[in-house]
Amino acid sequence: MLKPIGNNICNENRFSAIFKKYAKDLHAFLFYKYGEHLNPKDKVQDAFIKLWQNCGKVSPEKAKSYLYTVANNLMLNEVAHQKVVLKHQKTKPTAHSNESPEFLMEEDEYRKKLEKAIANLTEAQRIAFLMNRAEGKRFKEIASLLNISTKAVEKRIYGALKKLREEIDEL
Numbered sequence: 001m002l003k004p005i006g007n008n009i010c011n012e013n014r015f016s017a018i019f020k021k022y023a024k025d026l027h028a029f030l031f032y033k034y035g036e037h038l039n040p041k042d043k044v045q046d047a048f049i050k051l052w053q054n055c056g057k058v059s060p061e062k063a064k065s066y067l068y069t070v071a072n073n074l075m076l077n078e079v080a081h082q083k084v085v086l087k088h089q090k091t092k093p094t095a096h097s098n099e100s101p102e103f104l105m106e107e108d109e110y111r112k113k114l115e116k117a118i119a120n121l122t123e124a125q126r127i128a129f130l131m132n133r134a135e136g137k138r139f140k141e142i143a144s145l146l147n148i149s150t151k152a153v154e155k156r157i158y159g160a161l162k163k164l165r166e167e168i169d170e171l
Contacts, residue, residue: 007059007060009055009059009063010055014060015051018060023044026068030043034078034079038075038079043078044071047074048067054066069147073123076145076146077123080126080130080134080135083130084118088111110168113168114168117164121160124156126160127156128142129160129161
């Protein structure tokens with residue numbers, strides 16, 4: 001006779017059932033919302049990895065909501081990252097620049113410092129900061145997209161700025 005599984009998705013059979021139930025629809029959701037170029041398959045896998053890592057904290061009833069929220073946030077991170085990459089590609093000096101080699105080296109070092117400092121922010125801070133600074137979104141817009149309060153957005157962005165100032169002397 002089988003023992004009842006209980007209310008825990010840490011059980012491999014229950015987790016497997018959740019994967020089979022939601023993976024295809026989650027991929028479709030991400031694909032239609034963001035397109036194929038941001039690797040929705042990877043984000044689905046990453047969302048399920050996070051679910052497994054937090055299986056003791058998420059009930060089976062909340063699994064779908066958790067997966068969609070995590071996957072959507074992963075895609076938003078990727079969108080923000082791509083925008084930063086594009087912005088840096090647009091602002092890179094051309095080979096015919098009138099700037100001195102020393103200036104170009106310092107600029108490159110500063111850019112690397114900034115990218116490293118941004119990478120060291122918490123995920124929540126990085127998302128809010130990049131949505132505000134790279135995409136030009138207002139706090140209210142960010143709050144709506146992330147489903148958090150405007151105060152939470154303010155706290156994340158100001159926390160990010162504080163950390164960036166600590167890591168980069170030039171700011």
